[in-house]
Amino acid sequence: MWLAIVLTVLPTLLYVTFLWWLDRYEKEPWPLLLAVFVWGAVPAVALALLAELPNTASTLGFDRGSQPVWYAPLVEEPLKALALFGIYMFFRYEFDGVLDGIIYGALIGFGFAMTENAIYFASRGGSITSLLWLRVVLFGFNHAFYTSIIGVALGMIRYERRRWVVVVMQPLSLILAVVFHALHNMTISYRFPGVLIAWLISSGGVLIVVLVAIIAWRKERYWIDLELVEEIRCGFIDQATYQTVRSTRRRVQSQWEALFRGGWRAVQTVRTRHHLLTELAFLKYQLRIGDVHCRPADLYPLRRRILEVHEDF
Template identity: 35%
Template sequence: MPALDAQAILDGRRPGRHSVGLAVTMAFSVVCLLGGLGFDLFNSGTDVVPALLLAFAPVPLLVNGVLWLDRLEPEPARLLWLAFLWGAGVAVALSSVLNTLGLVLYTLPTFGAERGYYISAAVGAPLVEETTKGLVLIGFLWFRRREIDGITDGISYAALVGLGFACVENVQYYVQGYLDAGASRLLEVFFLRGVVTPLLHPLFTSMLGIGVAVAAMSRRRLTRVAAPLAGWLGAVVLHGVWNGSTGFGSTGISIAYGFLLLVLIVLLALMWLDRRRMIGTIARYLPAYTGTGLVTEGDIAMLSTMGGRRRARRWADRAGGRQGRAAMTDYQLAATELALLHWRVEHGIAAPDWPLRRDGLLALMHVARVAFGRGARPSVPPEWIAGSAPPSGFVREEAPTWLPYGGGREG
């Protein structure tokens, strides 16, 4: 009997099948990234090396911070990679070309040098860059709507796009600083862009991420159009506020920085509320499956707190080793996805093939429960993989009660 492809089930795709369009887009993004870095290397020679090191140094910490915020229901790795690579490759390349053309063909001839550069930075750059960054988010909304289960998902994708963009854009700023005044100026620019303001681009683009998430979770056609437009406008305005503040000296920059810090706090609060909503879906929809033996009251308590999930994975690791831990992780993710799927069904936004996804998640939960203490992933009947409902008389699997480990609900 064939074994379940756990990752395919969690990603909502057919086992063994991958998106050609996704692969091509990712490859194109990589080509744009390498081309941009190669251009910098050609123009600046070895001076680009310290700039590259400083630009990429904070990236692992920042990316892991974004992933940590979305750890309750993490997104498919391939889409997260695409978001980052699009920002670092395609968005940077398109923005560089369009910003330069706008500057040379319109703002400089129209407004002169000093005023033209300021208008280009405060108006032109926000319009261009938030559009090029946002294209991939619109693509996710169009082609991967089922992957967006809440505001947290939209913010996570948008933040990774922004981090990729900021990383490569910083290379150019660091190189220029080094060429202007050597290592001291390079470190000064790094402190300003890499330490003080590393989250600006993620923050701007998160506005569109929220708009895309609202559109993905709505049945109304007007909302599906208006929400992304409103999000894009919000991204442009925030970007313009920051760039425009530079024309008002340190006072203007300080006020803009404080305002954007408040926006960041609001975003974090929205993500916390979204997590509460997702936990609520677990408590609302999973009790219906207690009669199958796939879910117990203890499981629901465990799934409702990050600490309970973590302790359950540690238990599975002690009981079944690395594969036991992987099985517990699969169970937790599948159960969360099942609850969110029922939420989408109730709100009328689930894909027509949602029963197939439900049955695949149930099959994965069954296999994972069997594997908790055995250190292996057993096979399951082929009809489960094909998407038919699990047999009504399947054996109820015994599993540990998680109440002592899970505690109460997320506080």
């Protein structure tokens, strides 16, 4: 059991670190990140088991031959998506676009995969080398990929005003996640050629999600460029601060300088200022396009907080 935990937790930490790096400009709050990860790791798995109480082994893939290939995806994907829809509905101010959808969705998937793999390894016993390569290495991103499909869709409709698009995209993304999951279950049952086909499909899907994330980076940088230029003109920030906030490389460089100059507290102050200025840019863009979930009055406390952090620095 301890070996199973180690073999699942360590790769999960590595994958989550990659996600943390992927979210470059505005890091999501730790409480929400932890909440969605825990949802995927505990309640989602538990509910999936309860959904197949007479045959709980099948839900986690122990006995694929006793059920249709679509049954487990049809149970698991909606359960994982519940937390994602919850963030989108009740914490909309923290859901800025496609990249946030990928981050939250993938975290849910990594949490689910971690628990699923731990149970799977512990139940098998003996040599688990081949299982480790299949479930953690070759297909370690699968659950994150499936749920991030829904996250991408929610990010795309974040600023959509056409009601029919919103109504169609949400169930369509869930159906797509179920289809990809079922396709994996079907192909993997055909041994070597099936494993190869399943890997090509999942790897291609993960690559597409990463490319979408890169496009989202560019979009978020465009928001920063567009909105913070005005802050230079009105004297709220200077040119050097603007150039630092718009560049992840310069952000890291300024944090290292702060570390040597004032220690960890100075690093936290610099990070907070960068984060708040990014939030300011995002909020101004949301107001510019008429986002109904934002108010002009939200700008004032945010600007005041930025000035307070600047005084501390």
